[in-house]
Amino acid sequence: MSNTLNWKDLVLPHILNLQAYSSARDEFSGDAKVFLDANENPFDKEQNNWNRYPDPLQKDIKVQLSEIKGVSKDKIFLGNGSDEAIDLLFRIFCKTGDSNVITCPPTYGMYKVSASIHNVENIEVALTGEFQLDVTGILEAANEQSKMLFICSPNNPTGNSLRKDDIQNLLENFNGIVIIDEAYIDFSAQKSWIHQLENYPNLVVLQTLSKAWGLASARLGMAFANEELIKILNKVKPPYNISGPSQELVSKSLKNKNAFDKQVKAILAERDNLNQKLQDIPGVKKVYHTDANFILVKINDAKSIYQNLIEQGIVVRDRSNVKLCDDCLRITVGTENENRELFMALTKIEQN
Numbered sequence: 001m002s003n004t005l006n007w008k009d010l011v012l013p014h015i016l017n018l019q020a021y022s023s024a025r026d027e028f029s030g031d032a033k034v035f036l037d038a039n040e041n042p043f044d045k046e047q048n049n050w051n052r053y054p055d056p057l058q059k060d061i062k063v064q065l066s067e068i069k070g071v072s073k074d075k076i077f078l079g080n081g082s083d084e085a086i087d088l089l090f091r092i093f094c095k096t097g098d099s100n101v102i103t104c105p106p107t108y109g110m111y112k113v114s115a116s117i118h119n120v121e122n123i124e125v126a127l128t129g130e131f132q133l134d135v136t137g138i139l140e141a142a143n144e145q146s147k148m149l150f151i152c153s154p155n156n157p158t159g160n161s162l163r164k165d166d167i168q169n170l171l172e173n174f175n176g177i178v179i180i181d182e183a184y185i186d187f188s189a190q191k192s193w194i195h196q197l198e199n200y201p202n203l204v205v206l207q208t209l210s211k212a213w214g215l216a217s218a219r220l221g222m223a224f225a226n227e228e229l230i231k232i233l234n235k236v237k238p239p240y241n242i243s244g245p246s247q248e249l250v251s252k253s254l255k256n257k258n259a260f261d262k263q264v265k266a267i268l269a270e271r272d273n274l275n276q277k278l279q280d281i282p283g284v285k286k287v288y289h290t291d292a293n294f295i296l297v298k299i300n301d302a303k304s305i306y307q308n309l310i311e312q313g314i315v316v317r318d319r320s321n322v323k324l325c326d327d328c329l330r331i332t333v334g335t336e337n338e339n340r341e342l343f344m345a346l347t348k349i350e351q352n
């Protein structure tokens with residue numbers, strides 16, 4: 001069933017042959033009394049080791065994540081946000097001015113920006129009217145130069161999950177790397193694709209601590225893939241891509257899975273509440289089904305509603321210029337209080 005493609009043939013030759021930078025921390029990582037190998041300042045003023053370079057492979061965090069996610073630690077790459085993983089994938093698989101990638105708008109804007117940065121053509125195959133994948137269209141648009149396909153599920157900004165059968169079809173028939181961005185998977189009842197890594201060597205799953213884990217400021221993105229590809233990602237990344245303070249903060253937060261579960265539950269409850277109330281706002285034409293921590297709403301005069309909300313100190317995301325999202329606003333689920341303020345503001349607009 002699995003794709004006959006040999007994913008390794010897609011890796012650019014200079015990357016396959018790349019000799020990785022060997023840092024002081026790579027060459028010696030055991031316990032010692034005196035570290036004079038990395039030209040660090042020896043004074044640890046606040047007794048927190050911040051005068052020292054951090055672990056380049058973030059081993060402690062990977063052990064924790066491996067347990068939480070049920071995936072071997074050798075299948076985990078950590079980046080400075082998912083955005084770093086996306087950038088590295090372009091460096092590994094796409095030749096400037098020659099390769100192309102396929103994206104399915106409306107979707108997360110960073111895939112396209114990253115393609116532009118690397119001077120790689122971005123072929124857009126729009127989602128269907130139901131915001132699902134146009135599988136035939138994607139396979140027809142793909143050619144020899146198509147190295148990567150970006151799928152976002154649950155999708156940003158629409159909020160829905162993409163059908164499993166369609167994704168599976170693409171994993172089996174697209175002759176390139178399939179990247180499934182699961183930034184919002186923790187809010188969804190759908191199963192993660194990280195459990196399918198054994199079946200699809202051309203699969204990369206992206207997740208992040210920026211959303212459900214509440215650590216957007218720490219900048220920690222995860223890529224899950226076969227061990228060999230993880231090794232290549234580690235070879236190409238800057239040696240110390242996750243700072244020591246970030247690693248410390250993340251490690252501490254991952255120990256508190258209870259707090260995480262509680263917050264996700266609260267956000268989901270508030271999502272239901274928001275969903276309900278939005279239906280009753282006059283001018284609202286459609287509240288789209290969501291599996292994420294935001295809701296896409298089609299509303300009359302979206303642009304002026306957006307402006308008016310700003311005047312009342314409330315910022316939502318105007319998506320009305322985005323393909324298939326005419327007159328749509330994307331609203332993040334906030335706290336109960338924040339959501340109440342949103343409704344008070346919306347009600348005010350409607351009275352004027």
Ligand SMILES: *Cc1c(COP(=O)(O)O)cnc(C)c1O
Nearest residue numbers: 081082083108156183208210221
């Ligand atoms: C928010 C978001 C991310 C997160 O990116 P980070 O760089 O990890 O903060 C990734 N993908 C999608 C679709 C998002 O909406």
